[in-house]
Amino acid sequence: MAELADRLRDAQAGDRRVLARLLTDLEDGTLAGPELGAVFAAGHDAHLVGVTGPPGSGKSTLVNALIRTWRGQGRRVGVIAVDPSSPVTGGAIMGDRIRMMEHAGDDGVFVRSMASRGALGGLAAATWLTAGALDAAGYDPVVIETVGAGQSEVDIATLAETTVVVEAPEMGDEVQAIKAGLLEVADVIVVNKGDRPGADRAARQLKAMLSTAGGRVARPAPPVLVTTATTGAGVDGLAEAIAAHRAARTPERRRVHAAELVRRALANRAIARAVAGPSWDETVAAVADRRLDPFAAADALLD
Amino acid sequence: MTADASARPIRVLLAKPGLDGHDRGAKVLARGLRDEGFEVIYTGLRQTPEMVADAAEQEDVDVVGLSILSGAHMTLLPRIVELIRAKGLDDVLVAAGGIIPDADVASLKAVGVAEVFGPGTTIGQVATYFRDHARRRG
Numbered sequence: 001m002a003e004l005a006d007r008l009r010d011a012q013a014g015d016r017r018v019l020a021r022l023l024t025d026l027e028d029g030t031l032a033g034p035e036l037g038a039v040f041a042a043g044h045d046a047h048l049v050g051v052t053g054p055p056g057s058g059k060s061t062l063v064n065a066l067i068r069t070w071r072g073q074g075r076r077v078g079v080i081a082v083d084p085s086s087p088v089t090g091g092a093i094m095g096d097r098i099r100m101m102e103h104a105g106d107d108g109v110f111v112r113s114m115a116s117r118g119a120l121g122g123l124a125a126a127t128w129l130t131a132g133a134l135d136a137a138g139y140d141p142v143v144i145e146t147v148g149a150g151q152s153e154v155d156i157a158t159l160a161e162t163t164v165v166v167e168a169p170e171m172g173d174e175v176q177a178i179k180a181g182l183l184e185v186a187d188v189i190v191v192n193k194g195d196r197p198g199a200d201r202a203a204r205q206l207k208a209m210l211s212t213a214g215g216r217v218a219r220p221a222p223p224v225l226v227t228t229a230t231t232g233a234g235v236d237g238l239a240e241a242i243a244a245h246r247a248a249r250t251p252e253r254r255r256v257h258a259a260e261l262v263r264r265a266l267a268n269r270a271i272a273r274a275v276a277g278p279s280w281d282e283t284v285a286a287v288a289d290r291r292l293d294p295f296a297a298a299d300a301l302l303d
Numbered sequence: 304m305t306a307d308a309s310a311r312p313i314r315v316l317l318a319k320p321g322l323d324g325h326d327r328g329a330k331v332l333a334r335g336l337r338d339e340g341f342e343v344i345y346t347g348l349r350q351t352p353e354m355v356a357d358a359a360e361q362e363d364v365d366v367v368g369l370s371i372l373s374g375a376h377m378t379l380l381p382r383i384v385e386l387i388r389a390k391g392l393d394d395v396l397v398a399a400g401g402i403i404p405d406a407d408v409a410s411l412k413a414v415g416v417a418e419v420f421g422p423g424t425t426i427g428q429v430a431t432y433f434r435d436h437a438r439r440r441g
Contacts, residue, residue, distance in 0.1 A: 017391055020363035028311055090312055091337035097358065098347035104354040110361055115312070115342045 004035045008042045011137040016110065019137050023112055026129040033269050040132050040261070046078075046140035047246050048131055050160030052122060052182065055148025057168040058192040060099035061229040063143055067103055068232065069239040070141065076108040078139030080130050082123055084147045085115040092116070096145060110139060121155030122146035128159050128264055141242075149182055157185035158260045161253070162245045164188045164238070167206070169198040183210070186222045188241045194228040274301040312342040313437050316364040318355045319348045320383060323373035328401065332368070335426030341433070352379055356386035359395060365437040368429075371401040376411065384415040394438040400424065 011019035025031050051059050067077045081096035092115035103109040116124045134142045146156050157163045165186035191203045207224045223241050227234035283301055286292035317333050319326050326348050333343045344362050359367050384397050400420035408419045
């Protein structure tokens with residue numbers, strides 16, 4: 001296998017097969033720590049845009065429409081589209097790509113489907129690594145589309161810089177809008193399927209309920225937009241709102257994001273090192289025999 | 304930590320090249336392969352050979368499964384194999400299913416379609432074939 005530096009250079013130069021294989025290696029966990037670091041070191045600080053929302057709200061179709069807008073601006077767009085793995089068989093059906101086929105053949109668009117492989121927060125464990133690789137390859141923005149999210153699959157908010165929550169009309173009354181969870185982490189809220197009855201009313205209700213946030217909530221109320229992804233209506237406005245969110249990025253927000261990346265890398269490296277270390281089997285056996293508790297075991301392995 | 308290499312699911316791209324509008328069979332197969340533990344990427348109807356090859360490249364799949372009922376298999380399938388190989392995807396298994404006369408099977412195999420599954424094939428047979436013939440990586 002070629003050296004990682006060579007692979008990154010080829011991926012940046014536009015070799016899509018090399019990039020695709022690199023994504024596979026990241027997904028399968030076959031790269032060593034320094035190599036993972038090199039992927040991030042090669043990054044260009046691409047805008048990571050998360051797109052989340054309930055199944056069938058139109059996330060993939062909206063991403064497809066956003067790609068059209070961004071391509072019109074001359075930007076190269078990377079997409080990681082996550083769909084759920086079966087908890088029973090480990091299999092998955094990934095169908096997000098169906099909605100994005102109009103961009104097939106465009107060298108400025110790279111779409112990769114990813115199965116969640118047992119992770120529960122709406123992403124796969126390696127999604128952050130594959131997003132980093134698309135950044136390194138020169139794609140900006142990098143869109144991460146989550147599995148169809150219910151109310152608490154909020155991992156995307158710790159990973160993406162701008163989180164877009166997509167709702168559809170008739171998804172519930174105002175009480176749904178004030179429940180804790182997904183809507184709280186939104187930087188931009190979209191009511192998609194704007195051509196359906198009730199879309200404007202849903203948007204008004206969301207605006208009204210979210211504008212009353214106070215107490216310990218420091219962040220401003222997110223903009224609420226209406227789009228019709230199938231026609232493209234409202235999509236340019238959404239792209240503007242996403243860009244405006246990045247333009248308003250604060251040093252504090254950068255620090256929070258950096259802390260999250262370090263936390264993930266730390267967990268990754270600490271576990272890999274401990275598992276590869278000389279005392280792993282012995283320590284696990286001690287916990288199995290109840291001679292050692294798991295926290296004492298972790299401390300011993302970290303020392 | 305991530306699972307070991309032997310537990311890594313086989314990635315399959317299922318596509319419907321050409322103009323026929325019936326994808327019930329492809330969807331049943333997608334569902335069946337999911338239940339057999341495969342990761343299936345379904346691209347939907349009316350795919351050009353270029354679209355299929357592009358998707359196979361970006362998704363880095365182990366297997367490309369092509370469902371075709373329209374009778375255009377002798378035009379579309381060789382072209383897809385050619386485009387896939389031209390991208391350097393030498394180790395991707397390409398298989399076809401649908402309505403393909405026996406008389407055409409030998410010519411399709413000669414251009415690199417590994418296997419042709421006709422009506423009556425069970426999902427188990429397809430799954431076993433993919434497991435036995437898809438590339439092994441690691």
